[in-house]
Each structure stands twice: as structure tokens, then as C-alpha cells.
Amino acid sequence: MRNFNENTITDAVLDRVGGAELPRAKQISEALIRHLHAFVREIRPTQREWEQGIEFLTRTGHMCNDKRQEFILLSDTLGVSMLVDAINHGSQSGVTDTTVLGPFFVQAAPQRELGDDISGNMEGEPMLVTGSVATCDGKPIADATIDVWHSDDDGYYDVQQLDKIGDLAMRARFRADAQGRFRFWSIKPAAYPIPHDGPVGEMLEAQGRHPWRPAHVHFMISAPGFEQLVTHVFVAGDKYLDSDVVFGVKDTLIREFVREPPGKAPDGNTLDRPYYHLHYDFGLKQTVAATEV
Ligand code: BEZ
Numbered sequence: 643m644r645n646f647n648e649n650t651i652t653d654a655v656l657d658r659v660g661g662a663e664l665p666r667a668k669q670i671s672e673a674l675i676r677h678l679h680a681f682v683r684e685i686r687p688t689q690r691e692w693e694q695g696i697e698f699l700t701r702t703g704h705m706c707n708d709k710r711q712e713f714i715l716l717s718d719t720l721g722v723s724m725l726v727d728a729i730n731h732g733s734q735s736g737v738t739d740t741t742v743l744g745p746f747f748v749q750a751a752p753q754r755e756l757g758d759d760i761s762g763n764m765e766g767e768p769m770l771v772t773g774s775v776a777t778c779d780g781k782p783i784a785d786a787t788i789d790v791w792h793s794d795d796d797g798y799y800d801v802q803q804l805d806k807i808g809d810l811a812m813r814a815r816f817r818a819d820a821q822g823r824f825r826f827w828s829i830k831p832a833a834y835p836i837p838h839d840g841p842v843g844e845m846l847e848a849q850g851r852h853p854w855r856p857a858h859v860h861f862m863i864s865a866p867g868f869e870q871l872v873t874h875v876f877v878a879g880d881k882y883l884d885s886d887v888v889f890g891v892k893d894t895l896i897r898e899f900v901r902e903p904p905g906k907a908p909d910g911n912t913l914d915r916p917y918y919h920l921h922y923d924f925g926l927k928q929t930v931a932a933t934e935v
């Protein structure tokens with residue numbers, strides 16, 4: 643087959659990829675061709691515009707290294723990460739809603755004891771976080787593994803300033819107690835702009851968008867027999883709740899970080915200055931295999 647034109651090229655490519663051996667590879671390839679060709683037909687790019695598109699993706703790739711994942715930022719800011727999340731995690735009564743993982747999770751976070759202060763001596767307003775992990779019908783999940791991470795009060799994560807602070811901070815892994823409860827101290831996080839000094843930042847600017855996320859604390863919670871929960875809890879009242887650059891906010895994930903006066907905190911510690919208290923009770927979804935047992 644030769645001599646393709648605007649009217650015949652799409653069917654010719656679909657025909658060519660239709661021979662894929664795996665049904666899923668065939669389905670994905672055909673959908674990619676159909677949607678990509680429709681996109682190009684809709685925008686009718688000049689040759690120069692198409693080159694600029696290729697250059698944008700090339701710069702996006704070059705921006706990626708072991709500390710920066712520009713393609714994840716691109717997926718997040720185009721709402722694709724939350725679309726994939728929505729497809730894979732419908733809401734279920736008693737199960738905590740999910741949201742984006744983001745690029746600042748660290749696999750090997752330091753294991754800490756319940757009640758520890760994980761702020762790593764970063765400056766900020768003290769924050770007590772308490773909560774629990776349970777099944778969708780409220781039965782405590784003993785020994786659940788809880789990873790937490792959050793920004794400092796200038797909106798930077800530890801991994802963005804390791805040369806300045808020297809070590810991981812404001813992140814830890816905990817083991818819930820026999821009643822599924824957990825607690826720790828840190829500092830209250832702030833809203834922050836996602837890294838916007840690369841191609842994704844250029845795109846946001848061209849689209850007339852700001853790069854901000856509302857203040858939040860990340861949680862990743864796992865326990866045998868349950869689906870891993872990846873989520874955040876957002877600070878109620880934050881001015882970016884309705885315009886999160888990555889579309890990650892859900893009402894069920896917003897909580898008051900209650901400002902408490904100095905004195906005895908619920909965990910028995912005595913504070914000589916005001917502190918914030920966040921409490922959140924998480925619900926995990928049983929895995930299909932566990933449900934069938
Ligand atoms: C975060 O919350 O850490 C995050 C999520 C998506 C993009 C950038 C940062």
C-alpha cells in the first residue's frame with residue numbers, strides 16, 4: 643500500500659497494527675492511532691508546531707533523573723493520573739478515598755516508633771497526627787504499615803533540600819498498634835508549587851494556570867489481605883483546595899488541622915506553645931482474594 647493521504651492514512655496504520663499478537667497490545671495500539679490521528683486532525687498543526695511538540699516531549703524526557711520525574715508531573719497536571727486513579731479505585735463505603743502518589747515518596751523511609759517526632763528539627767508549628775486503620779466495617783487492622791511524608795512550612799520536601807538539611811525529615815514508616823491506632827509529631831505542612839522550572843511549568847504558564855497544591859500530609863497504608871491505600875489528608879480552609887494543579891482533592895480527604903493551646907496534648911506530651919492536631923481514621927479495602935476466602 644502506498645500514496646496515503648489525509649483521508650486514507652489512519653485506516654492504513656490501523657490495518658498495519660491490527661496484526662498484533664496480544665489482544666491487549668492490539669486494543670491499545672488501535673486506540674492510540676485513532677485518538678492521536680483525531681488529535682492531529684483537530685489541531686491541524688503546522689510543520690513547525692509539530693516539531694515544537696516533539697521538542698517539548700524530548701525536553702520532558704531530558705528533565706527526568708533519579709530525583710525528578712517530569713513525565714509523572716505531566717500526567718498529573720493533565721489530570722491523567724487522577725483519571726487512572728478514578729478508573730482503578732471507585733469509592734466504597736467505609737474505604738478511604740485515594741489520590742495521587744506524587745514524586746516525593748521514598749521507598750526506604752526511616753522506621754519510627756509511635757509517638758515519635760519526625761520533623762527532623764525542621765522549623766515550623768508543631769503538629770500532632772493521630773488516627774487509626776480499620777476494615778470497611780470498622781474492625782481495627784493491627785500492625786498495618788503506615789508511610790507518611792509531607793512538606794515543611796515553606797512547602798519543600800526533604801528530598802528537595804537534602805544538600806541543605808543533610809538527611810530525610812518529615813517522613814517515616816510506622817506500624818499501627820494492636821487496635822490499628824497510630825500517632826506521631828511533626829510540623830504543619832504548607833501549600834506548595836509543584837516543580838515548575840521545566841517543560842511542565844512552561845505548559846502551565848501557556849495554559850494560564852498556577853502550579854500550586856493545597857497543603858497536605860501523604861499516607862500510604864498497607865496490610866496483608868488489603869489493597870494498598872495511597873492518599874493524602876488536606877488542610878481545611880487552604881486557598882488552593884478548589885484549584886489543585888493535579889486535581890487531587892476530594893471532600894472526604896479534607897480535615898480541620900485544629901489549633902490547640904499550649905498544655906497537655908492527647909498523647910500525654912506537654913507543649914509550651916500552640917500546636918495543630920490532625921485526626922483521621924482510615925478504612926482499607928479487602929483484596930479480592932481475601933474476600934473470596
Ligand atoms: C505531591 O503531592 O507531592 C505531588 C503530587 C503530584 C505532583 C507533584 C507533587
Ligand code: FE
Nearest residue numbers: 744746858860
Ligand atoms: Fe505532596
